[in-house]
Structures are given as structure tokens and as C-alpha cells.
Amino acid sequence: MRHPNQAALALHAGGDLAFFARWRMERHLARCERCRDEVAAFSDFREMLPGLAEPPDLPWNRMAAEMRANIRLGLAAGECVRPGERPLREHPLFTGARAAVAMASMAALVVTGLMLERPTPALSTSEGRVVENTANGIQVREGTGAFRLMNPGARNVTYSVGAAGSVSASYVDAKADGVTINKVYAE
């Protein structure tokens, strides 16, 4: 036997059920002693609280609308926290693999920027004009500017500095028909 829920029994005790629901409830109560006891308990409770028997004038329609809205909100919230179910938003922007892709893209941007900047050494503005050898050449630099003479591909490059503010790079040309000596000057 299926029993009415507690809310329906309470409404019946107060005479608040609609006609068809009340007819079905009375048929059930005629056959179910347990539910009759429940309805009797609700009726006793109402008599213990006289104020409830004659409630003041209230805007029932507005309250009903608010309650329905609250119920819908509660149902929606329940859906959100129910385990094993998809979240409310069907395609969240930054979760799971998408967040990983976004982070990887940002990392790629940073690495690309570093690679593009790699040939340009960190330039200090505090040292004034400096001459020095680099990985594949010699340079004079000052602030964010640099003047470089390169020796790409040259083998056995000999670097030599002059205390007067110069640095040179010498190497034998590929055909050994001469020697190239690059030199940059601080002044």
C-alpha cells in the first residue's frame, strides 16, 4: 500500500486539500489506520496552537509564488551538488583539459617571447659603454643599444681585448687566403 506523504496528511488535517485530493485521501484513510493516526496527530497539534487555526490575513498568492520560486531554486541547487552529475553549465570555460590548454598556450607565448629575445642579451643601463666578446662575435653596448661584429661559422676564433676600450676577434678565412680581424671600440 502506498501512503500519502506527511505534507498531504497535514493539509488534510487542516482541510486544505483540493476536492479530488481530499476524496482520494478519505478513501485511503478509510483503509489505513496508521495514516488516520497521523491525521489525528496533526489535528491535535492544530488545536494546541489556536493561532494557527485562525491565521491572520496574509497575501497568500504572493507567498505561494515566492515559495514556488524558492522550491525551484532549491531543486536547482540540489542538482548542482548531486554526485556523478554534470555541472549546471554544460561547457565551462576553464576547467579540465581547457584549463590545461589555456595554460599551455600562455607558456608557449612566454617561451616564444624568450626565444625571440634570446639573441639579445640582457642589457644593463648601469655599466656605461662596455666592449666584450659574445658567443659568436664581439660587441660594444650601452643601455639598450648594441653594435656587434659577428663571426658566425668561424673556427678557432682568437679574442683579444685592448685596455684602451676595444676588443677584437681574429680568425682564418675558410679558404685560408687571408685572416679576418674584427674590432669594436668603446670610443
Add this chain to the structure above:
Amino acid sequence: MRSKRTIPVAAATAAVLLGAAGVWAQETPLPKNSIKFNVDNSPLSLVSASYDQSRSTARGAAMVLDLDIDVTLRNTSPNRIRGITLRVTSQEAFMGGKGSVTRASLNVGQGESFTVPIQMQLVRPTQVSAGPLVQVDLDGVLFQDLSFYGTDRLNSRRYLTACETEAQRDREHFKQILARQGKDGLAQAMRESIDRQKDLPALDVRVRHGNGAAVASAGLASEHEAQFAFLQFPDSPVRPLGGSVRIAGNQASEPEIDVRNTSSKAVRYVEFGWVVSDPAGRQYMAGALPSSDANLYLPPGSQASVRQDSSLKFSANGQPVNVQKMTGFVSQVEFVDGKVWVPNRQSLNNPLLQKVLAPSVEEQRLSVIYRSKGIDALVEDLKKF
């Protein structure tokens, strides 16, 4: 379903990023008038000058100019050319940027052409404006008879003469070996030279000229004055009397050496080689200490001070090299008549110099010929000079 959806998203994101990076680092060819050449009214004629492969690239807030220049020149004089120096300046792109490209150990006869490659890079903070970025001028040409032509703004006469004097010394040395010991002896001498070049310790030196204050460095050790020790060469026209430098960790500042002219001719330029030793006893060739006074005049028997208002900072393999000891030797002297003295081979056989001093550029060239073309090609090359 979900992974299938993320793949196009990732691809699109990557494409956008790469596209942005491409725009950011966009390369553009240089305008036609970016480089100006000037070898007019000289014993050389300009055959061609190309820089088609030169590019400018925006990198962040900086503009990088990669200049790949080939200058082909023809000797229009009756003398054979032994060396040439081109002056490369960039006033506009890098305020006062100045460099030189020298070709030494040449053997270019009348009517013959040769090419001077110039590969340079300019980094400047803003966009390139119109007009020449770089000017290439002839600074000087040295001929077989050691006569010179040029404006000599970079003292290329002295430099080219020193190179050629060293080259003549070393060619003569190897010719004598060939004459006395034959090809086997010459090959053995070349192998020894190649081995010596391999074993030279590399030292990175950063030089800041002017205002002898320190090159910026964290954690400088306390500064102290250190004295030079000297190698004495019997035939040197000048004699070092004493010298000092301020040392702070791996930094040496304001080197100064007193010299006396012991020759019978007036001297106008003196240059010292400078060897440093670290606390572990490793020795390195630190550089050259030239006389700073452009108008130096040192009559026979007189004294002068060779001094530079500069700071040198030493490192090797990315690690600072602290200076424990210093040794100097006279490496070059120019007389007022333009002749240049360099140490002879016997002086350079000093054990310390054999460990740290690179052979002359001519000896390096001869060893490359031996290594790449063999002993017969080397013998033929020695006969050309």
C-alpha cells in the same frame, strides 16, 4: 566528445599565438640606401657591394638589424696588397658605434679582386629611420713594401704593419725549418703549432673604458694595488720599469706601467701584453695594454708612463676569474718613423707565453693550410711570399 572539442580550440589558440609572435618578430628587408660605401680616390676600386640578405627585425621594444655585407674590391695600384682595414660606423642606429674589419695576410696583385665580408648586428631601442644606417669607409691599405694609404683614423697603419711584420717573421721562421729539416720538419712544426692552439686557455674579458670606477659587479672583494712582474726581452726597444693595477676580485682597474726607451730612436707607441694568474695557478692572456697618449713622444733614454683609465673584468666558462698575479711583456713598439717592432720567435718561446699567447694570425693561417690542404699546399703558399 570533450577531447575532440578541445583539439580545435588548442589549435586555434596556438595559431593565434604563433601569428601574434610572427607579427611581433616580423622581418623586413633593409631599404636600398641603408649602407653607404666610400673607397673613392684610393688605390682600390669598388667592384660590388651587396647586402641583399640584410634584415631588420622587431624584437619586443628593440629593433635588431642584421647586416650581411659583401664588399668586393679591386687593387688598382702596382703594389701587392698585404692588408686592408675598413671602418664601419653607425652614428644613426647606435650613437657613435664604431668598428673595423681588417683582412690581413693578403697577397693581392694589381688588377686582382678580393672580397671583404662584413657581418654585423645593430640593436637599437626604436624604429629605423630613413637614411644610411651604416657607413663603410676605407681606413687604410698596407702594401708589400710596407707603404700605406688611408685616413688611418683607427691606427690601421700601425696595426697592419705589426701584422705584416709578424707575418714576415713567422713565414721566415717556417721557411728556415723547411730549408733545414725538409717537409717532415715543417709538418712537425705545424703539428706542434696546432696542438698549442688547442691548449690555449680561453678567458672572457669585459672592458669598460673611462672613469676607472668598477664595472658593476656584485660582491666585489676588497680592492688592493697589485704590482706587475715582467718578462724581459733582450732586443726590446723599451724596458718596463714597474707597474701596478687596482685589483678587486675578478676586476682590474687603471693599469699603469712605467717604461724607458732603451733604443736609439724615438718611440710614439708602446703596447704591453698582460697575463693574469688565478689563485689556483691557472694562467690566461688577459689582453693588451696600449699607451693612451695619442701624441706620445718618447725620445731615446727618456721615461714615460703607459696608463689606461679603464676596468677589465675576467671570467672563464661563466665563472669569475680572480686575479692573483700579473705578468707583463712588451708586445709592440712603434717608432716615429712608422716602423714597428714585435718580439722575435726566440723571445716568444718563453714557457709562460707558449702556454697563454696565441700564435700570430699568419701562423694560424699557415697551420690551417697544412691541416686542410696538406704539406705540399703549405710549401707552395710559403713560396708565394
